[in-house]
Amino acid sequence: MDPGLEAAFRYVERLLYGDMERPGLTLYDLERLVGYPARGDGPLAYTLPRTQSLAGVQGVRLYYYPKDPLLQLIVEIEDLEGRKHLRHFRWNGFSWEVPEGKRGELKSTEEVLGLIQVGEDYFLGFPREEALELEEGVRKGEALGAKYLLCPRCAARVFYAPSVRPSEVACPRCGNTTLLFKTFSGLEVAKDPLEALADEQRALRRLLEELLAYLKRKLGP
Numbered sequence: 001m002d003p004g005l006e007a008a009f010r011y012v013e014r015l016l017y018g019d020m021e022r023p024g025l026t027l028y029d030l031e032r033l034v035g036y037p038a039r040g041d042g043p044l045a046y047t048l049p050r051t052q053s054l055a056g057v058q059g060v061r062l063y064y065y066p067k068d069p070l071l072q073l074i075v076e077i078e079d080l081e082g083r084k085h086l087r088h089f090r091w092n093g094f095s096w097e098v099p100e101g102k103r104g105e106l107k108s109t110e111e112v113l114g115l116i117q118v119g120e121d122y123f124l125g126f127p128r129e130e131a132l133e134l135e136e137g138v139r140k141g142e143a144l145g146a147k148y149l150l151c152p153r154c155a156a157r158v159f160y161a162p163s164v165r166p167s168e169v170a171c172p173r174c175g176n177t178t179l180l181f182k183t184f185s186g187l188e189v190a191k192d193p194l195e196a197l198a199d200e201q202r203a204l205r206r207l208l209e210e211l212l213a214y215l216k217r218k219l220g221p
């Protein structure tokens, strides 16, 4: 749980729905904030001024879509790690509601982000779209610096989000709890299969040597 992010969500909730002291933001207020219609048909953006409540995030932006009857407002909260949390709203004439199938809950959803398997790799703590993006980056050898855990037993890779505590992760494939901390460096994609082959050859050679030694012992010199 990220307290800075949670505080920002609470701030946005008060802004949109109001509290004891002041009413919530109306569509008219939003239009004034973004400068509609003077600044064009949109989408138009407004960045909230930094306040104490928003000190724990990089920023909060409101995007207004004047021409979309189903979606008029996207709230974007960017956390300190640069991840963007988007929430969707439409104005029903009185207040903001969440369009069907969209995400509008004003709290961090980290706790529902589970484990996603894409191809041979696992992604932990990412929204699905981000996991797919990262997987593509890994596949192309471009996701340099991405952190992952490597299972030395079954070679599974678990890429994890900054919010995840990697020391608490077990291998999703074999359950091994002793995983190696790795940073994706692109080259590993090309190197790993060769290294695996070399390891295998070394192990095979060792096995042959043991067998030879055994035979020598059994059969004599």
Ligand SMILES: [Zn+2]
Residues within 6 Å of the ligand: 151, 152, 153, 154, 155, 156, 171, 172, 173, 174, 175, 176
């Ligand atoms: Zn494993």
